[in-house]
Amino acid sequence: MSGLRFFHDPASVAIIGASSDPEKIGGRPIRYLAENGYAGAVYPVNPQRTEIQGLEAYPSLDALPTVPEVAIVAVSGANAVAQVVRCAELGVKGCVIMASGFGETGDEQGLAWQREMLDAAARTGMRIVGPNSQGLATFSTGAVLSFSTLFTEQQPEDGAVAVVSQSGALCSVPYGLLREAGIGVRYAHATGNDIDVTAAEFAAEVVADPEVRLLLLYLEDISDLDSLAEVARTALARGVPVVALKGGRSEAGQKAAASHTGALATEEGVVDAFLAKHGIWRARSTRDLVAAAELYLRPRTPQGERLAIVSNSGAICVLAADAAAEEGLALAELTDTTRAALEAALPAFASVENPIDVTAALLTDSSLFGKVLPVLGDDGGVDACVVGIPVAGRGYDVDRFADDVARFEATSGLPVVMAVPQSAIARVFRDRGIVVFADESEAVRALAQYLRHHALMAAARSRALAPRAADRRLAEARTALNESEGLEFLARIGVPAVEHVLVRSPAEARAAIDRLGGGRVVIKGCSSEATHKSELGLVRVGVQAEDAEQVVAEMIATLAREGLADEGVIVARLVKGVHEAMLGARFDPVFGPVVLLGAGGIHVEALPDVQLLLPPFSEQDALDAxxxxxxxxxxxxxxxxxxxxxxxxxxxAVALGEAMLDPDLAVHELDVNPLMLLPLGGDVQPAVRAVDAVVVRSR
Amino acid sequence: MSGLRFFHDPASVAIIGASSDPEKIGGRPIRYLAENGYAGAVYPVNPQRTEIQGLEAYPSLDALPTVPEVAIVAVSGANAVAQVVRCAELGVKGCVIMASGFGETGDEQGLAWQREMLDAAARTGMRIVGPNSQGLATFSTGAVLSFSTLFTEQQPEDGAVAVVSQSGALCSVPYGLLREAGIGVRYAHATGNDIDVTAAEFAAEVVADPEVRLLLLYLEDISDLDSLAEVARTALARGVPVVALKGGRSEAGQKAAASHTGALATEEGVVDAFLAKHGIWRARSTRDLVAAAELYLRPRTPQGERLAIVSNSGAICVLAADAAAEEGLALAELTDTTRAALEAALPAFASVENPIDVTAALLTDSSLFGKVLPVLGDDGGVDACVVGIPVAGRGYDVDRFADDVARFEATSGLPVVMAVPQSAIARVFRDRGIVVFADESEAVRALAQYLRHHALMAAARSRALAPRAADRRLAEARTALNESEGLEFLARIGVPAVEHVLVRSPAEARAAIDRLGGGRVVIKGCSSEATHKSELGLVRVGVQAEDAEQVVAEMIATLAREGLADEGVIVARLVKGVHEAMLGARFDPVFGPVVLLGAGGIHVEALPDVQLLLPPFSEQDALDAxxxxxxxxxxxxxxxxxxxxxxxxxxxAVALGEAMLDPDLAVHELDVNPLMLLPLGGDVQPAVRAVDAVVVRSR
Structure with a gap:
């Protein structure tokens, strides 16, 4: 732990705006510090009181016996600003500003106040959390600098989970759900407006804590990419899963853009690509954020994604298999040895295929799970198990089932999830430390997240997850290449482009075709000013040599008629792909280079079928996409x-990604549509050809 | 209630194989009948006992004081068969056979026993439930003829929900989840092998009970379509929602088929179409089956699908809006009047857009929900509300919030769902009768199901949901039309087909083109034996008049070379669609006629984009699809x-659907791919043209 340590284990804490009422914002941290065993000094600051919640109170910061390491600012408006400025002057290391009414309101006064506090902090190196922060809670040290209601509602207990959120509510909700499930939480930080320390910066700090084994994040925006990259590097090195929730999936702030890639590589799509690249799982709801927590906290790493399903109900077997298919998980194919062993273990009328229905015979033969599960563990092709018990109760030896499942999990090392809708029965299994969900679809969904996330982490571990370099493309103006220049540019960066000759007069047409080796050609008017060439009649496909002169003449006439700069006429080899794909890239002001690949053709925006990648990426990454x-x-x-x-x-795609990383090439947006996909092992090598190119560069 | 009344309210019940142990299969029904207030006579039958669970026991059926109206058969194998036969002979009205080891094992003995019991029952009109049935439970009369463990685990209470399932587990699971949620259940039937009375037949019976307001079904297969149609007619007339779960979505028993339609109109797809047509919602998991139960039981019908979202957390507002977008629900656009009223009600810094963030000010101003919700109710454009309270507890006036929400729901008549992760806080709202979920995604998903299902029911109400007529296409052999016959057939049934002339020799080609009005044409070799015409070189597109003779000659030669019956050569107008669509139909042995429409082209099977419809359907149904x-x-x-x-x-599509309903037309399978879609209001009317036709008829 490094730069923010004092927020987690301060020697002393001042509460500016301290309250005698332990339910008020200025009162709760005092109560929480006392209740959670904080060992440092606590200094309530309040000019109206001499004692607060049993502690000596001080009239001002300046009256404190020592300079506090951290100050909580629970007063508002101009007073908050004055207190923060004074903290900085005195040498306080960090302030947690709980007051709201600053930048989040969008008004000028609030923004000006934020700037004033930042300036003061910058002068002395003080760090600021907030404003509009619910506060920070570190349960290992008792440093609960927070007013979250949830710490009253759900008794804190130190544990292996860290929650870091910009939103107070989305810090409290996962904290509460984890605690309701009996899971300990070490950090529960809600950072607010993030004018200085960001949520991501805290995330990077807490994920380095050797006791932390799961990090849950709620981010209102993905902007502090360098800290997030650091989070990912540390988490991957330590094997700690990171699950992030970010709202606003549905309303991507998608700006009008000159290219398909601009329209298709939306902010939310890039967020997905960024998180995936860094091995961070993106949750889609508050429930998703915590659903797999218990699985993540097991001391093991899953090795594959092939499921075995076992239940005492054939219906649950079928429904769980449906859920697995919906999540894209395959069922394990059992070996003959396994099947023979199952046949010996199961009633004669039971099937020995996966899913395995132990049948209602479970009521009379309580040993069935204990017999069947070890056989599956020995199979070698089973990576995880789902055990569904839709019905149990009086007459069933539930304790024995629980012992059998727990023993299997311990000895096999395989992840096991259960689907048990009866809460009283579920409790028996939970008491043995088994992960239980209320229904088969939830169980399979959480298991799929857990298995997929570990695969994502394994892939991310091989990547260089470096902070981004500054890039001159951010601020500069743009210039569009014409198509001939664009095709040449592609060829230069390693994206195979169709061979072409740029002619300036009809007379050059035949020679150009000869240079291309004869045959039918494509002829296009070339102008950096032309955007809809087909609609203007500037594209002719399949022209024969004898017609070429005439077509070139028409193109020149059309360019003149439309008032477009005449930059020549392209005579290109006719390339017919087996399929039309698309390849594109853009420079995103936040995320930097983004590469897009997908289905090509004229409907790419109406019927999008695309994947995004953030360079650098490998050929395997591109093949996966x-x-x-x-x-x-x-x-x-x-x-x-x-x-x-x-x-x-x-x-x-990899070549385009490399080019996007080179600031000297200065590519702002680039679109290849179509990229013709050619037969594997055919005459044309490499077997792709860009037959169109829109390239916009910074200048 | 009609034909199965005696199962629900029998004057007397015999239990054959009665047990003194109230946990045994033959003991539980006796206990349950006593515990649930059954008022009729109970006759335990057991040759070894004179008294069982406090009741006089009888050595045999023949020894009973009267012939019982219903008999439970809890003995197995040949003895069960003998008892069932004797029941029939004595005039018992219905048997519930709990024993397993019959048809479900697949072995010959079990099947033979089933036939024997059926034959005996048929002779005297006795009805059989099972075998392999967990039994029937009717809590309004106490007629609990079931051994379900769940009636011990979760105290029964009569209510407005009926559960009918083929599987015992999938009867018990929804029963248990409903009872855990405090919802009363009137019927909980698990029917088993359905050799006589089917689950659907029971469903039709119980959905007619005036007290039943929600029917949940679990079906292992969808086969008793006439009963299901009756369920739908009764349910729609009574306004009772029916939710059905059927496993096996992922592994459709999809047989190799001659046509695209055969491959694409899978069994599971047809099940979806059948249920939707009948206004039945298809659940996708056990949780889905019960998730919206509380909403369904409210005494109202929703009028639209536009949501308002209200929360004290901006993050939850955003996440709930994401969830709504994921479910395809729109957010209500608030009127200016509403916005002005919200501005007056909310803190100055709060936004007055939907979703509405009442902000953390809720802690200090407990009146906010009471002010905001009525304004939304008055808007006129809000159809349902989602209220999210991620954080509450000490300091919050939760009772007041609950009063405000409950009052709003009562006065506005709008559906309201809440997302409250803290279970203690959720309880306060539940105690006021409010529908509460643990997170925003679950709340929105259940609400979406409820709103969509009511829309589905409204659409279904306008349809004729008749039982199917017998159809000679079931058993007969098939015969394929050649393409020329197929195109003529399409034109005859009202599917516009491309104009063509069938020529027999090259010499007829020019005259054919003249008859078509000149221009380029398509020439195809015609043979009912040819299935891959393109691959064989039997299709030439865009032939000019001067080449036509030559092309026709080649086609005739190719047919001869390939050994295909020469049924002429098609000369057809060249039709270029704006898009290529697909239209098809097949006769399903279970569901009858099925129509398919979708995207056309060569990749219809690899990249399917299709919808199924069961005729008869309206033009609006087709447009919706x-x-x-x-x-x-x-x-x-x-x-x-x-x-x-x-x-x-x-x-x-409607015309094709009508044709499929006509058994005399005897269409078995029919494929049009592509169906060319032509410009709206263009020269060609009607603006679709089938340019290919595969028609297989029964003969």
Missing amino acids: IGRLRLSAVLAGVRGAPPVDLGAWATA | IGRLRLSAVLAGVRGAPPVDLGAWATA
Whole structure:
């Protein structure tokens, strides 16, 4: 733990605006510090009192016996500003500003106050949390500098989970849900407006705590990328899963953009790509944020995603298999040895296929789970188990089932989740430390998150997750290349582009075709000012040599008629792909370079089928992204079409990613649509060809 | 209540295989009948006892003082069969056979026993429930003819919900979850193998009970369609929602089929279409089955789907809006009057847009919900409310919030759901009768189900939901039409097909083109034996008049070379659609006629984008289905493409549906791919054209 240690274990805390009422904002931290065993000095500051909640109170900061290491500011408006300025002057290390009415209101006064506090802090190196912060809570030291109602409602207990949130509510909700489930929480920080210390910065600090084994984040925006990259590096090195929730998925602040990539590489899409790249799981609701917590806290790492399902109800077997299919998890194929062993263990009429229905015979033969589960553990092809017990109670030896499941989990080392709708029965299993959900779909969904997240982490571990360098593309103006320049640029950066010749007069057309080796060609008017070439009649596909002169002449005439700069006429080889793909990139002011790949054609915006990648990424990353496209269902060859060269597409994507990382190339936006996908192992190598290019550079 | 009344309120019940142990299968019904106030006579039958659980026991059926109205058969194997036969002979009205080891094992003995029991019952009109049945429970009369463990674990209470399930577990699970939530259950039936009375038949019976206001079904297969249609008719007439869960979504028993429609109109897809048509909601998990139960039981019908979201946390506002977008629910646009009233009610810094963040000011101003909610109720554009309280507890006037929400719900008549993660706080709202979920995504999902289901029911109410007629297509052999016959058939049934001339020799080609009005044409070799015409070179698109003779000659030669019956050569007008769609139909042995519409082209199976409809259906039904296609994003015209005539497509689909209902037309399978979609209001009317046709008829 480094730069923010004093917030977690301060030698002394002053509460400015301290209250005798332990339910008031200025009163709760005093009560919480006392209740949670904080060992440092606590200084209530309140000019109206000499004693507060049993502690000596002081009229002002200046009257304190020592300079406090941390100050909580629970007064508001101009007074808060004055107190923060004085803290800085006195050498306080950090302030937690609980007052609201600052930048979050959007009004000028609030913003000016924030600037004033920041300036004062900067002069002496003091750090500020908030304003509008619910506060910080560290239960290992008792440093509860927070007024969260939840610490009253749910008894704190130190544990292995850290919660860091910009929102107070979204700090309290996971804290409460975890505590209701009996899970200990070490940190519960709600940072507020983040004018200085960000939630991500705290996340980077707490994830380095050797006792922390799970980090839950709620972020209102993803902006402090360097801290998040640090969170990811530390978490991956330590094997700590990080789950992040960010609202606003549905209303991406998507600006009008010149290119498809601009329209398709939305802010929320880039957030998804950023988190995935860094091995951080994106939760989709508050429940998602905590649903898999118990699984994450087990001391093991899952090795695969193949499920075995066991239940005393055939119906639950089927429903759990449906849920697995919905989550994209495969069922394990059992070996013959396993099947023979199951046949010996199960009643004669039971099936020995996965899912495994131990049948209602469980009521009379309580040993069934104890017999079946070890067989599955020995199979070698089972990575995780789902055990569903929809019905139990009087007549069932639930204690024995619980012992059998717990023993299996301990000896096999495999993740096990249970689906038990009866709360009284569920409790028996929970008491043995088993992870239990109320229904099969929840159980499978949480298990899928856990298994997938570990796979995401494994992939992320191989990546360089460095902070971003400054980039001159942020502020500068743009300039569009014409198509000929664009195709040449692509070829230069390693994206195979269609061969073409730029001609200036009809007379050059035949020679150009000869240079391309003859055959039918594509002829296009070339102008950096032309945006909808097809609609203007500036594209002719499949022109024969004898017509080429005439077509070039028409193109020149059309450019003149439309008042577009005549930058020549492109004569290009005719390339017909097996499929049309798309490859693009843009420079995002927050996230930096973003590469997009997807299905191409004219409907890319109306029927998007795209994946985003943040460079640098590997060819395998690109192949994985291609595999997630709907289009991928046809790429291996269907209905007589040959398989296409996915490796060539991935290589081109990697090359584009590298180019996007080079600030000297200054690519602002780039669109290739279509990128023709050609047969694997065919005559044309590399087997992709960009046949159009829109390139916008910074200048 | 009609044909199965005696199962619900029998004058007397015999238990064959009665046990003194109230936990045994033969003992539990005796205990449950006593505990649940059953007023009729109970006759334990057991040759070894004279008294069982305080009742006089009888050695045999023949020894009973009267013939029992209903007999529970809790003995197994051949003895069960003998008892059932004797019941029939004595004039017992109905048997509930709990023993397993019959048809569900798949072995010959079990099947033979089932036939024997059925035959005996048929001779005297006795009805059989089971075998392998957990039994029937009717809590209004105390007629609990069931051994479900759950009636011990969760105290029964009569109520407005009926649960009917083929599976014992999937009867017990919803019963238990409902009872845990304090909801009364009147019927909890688990029918088993359904050799005579089906689960659907019971469903039709109980949904007619005037006290029943919600029916939950678990079906292992959807086969008794006539009973299900009756369930739907009664339920829709009474306004009772029906929610059905059926497993096996992921592994559709999808047989190899000659047509795309065969491959795409999978069993599970048809089940979806059948349930939707009948206004039955299909749940996707056990939790889904009961999640919206409390909403359904409210005495009101929702009028629309526009949500208002209110919370004391901005983060929850955003997350709930995300959840609404995920479920496809729109947020209400507030009127200026509403916004002005909100501005007066809320703190100055709060926004007056929907979602409405009442802010943390709720802690100090407990009146905020009471002020804000009535304003939303008066808006006129709000159909339902989601209220999220992620944090409350000491310092918050939760009782007042609960009063305000309950009063709003009562006076506005709008559905309200709450998201309250703290269980102690949730209880305060539940105690006021408010519907509460643990998180915003669950709350919105349940609300979406409730609102959507009522819309589905409203649409279904206008439909004729008749039982199916017998159809000679079930058993007969098939015969394939050639393409020319297929196109003519389409035209005859009202599906516009491309104009074509069938020629027999090259010499007829020019005259054929003249008859079609000249221009480029499509030429295809015609043979009912040809299935992959393109691959065989039997399709040539865009042939010019001067080449036609030659092409026809080639086609004839190709047919001969491939050994295919030469049924002529098609010369057809060249029709280029704005988009390629697909239209198909098949006759399903269980569901009868099924119509499919979707995106066309060569990748319909690899990248399916289809919707199924069960005829008869309306043009509006077809338009709604088209609107659910991904393809619909481009049909209104994008990127310079004109809008296409969706009405013409819908009309063609309706015509195909009508044809499928006509057993004399005897269509077994039919595929149109592509169906060319032409510009709305263009020269070609009707603005769709089938350019290919595969028609397989029964003969």
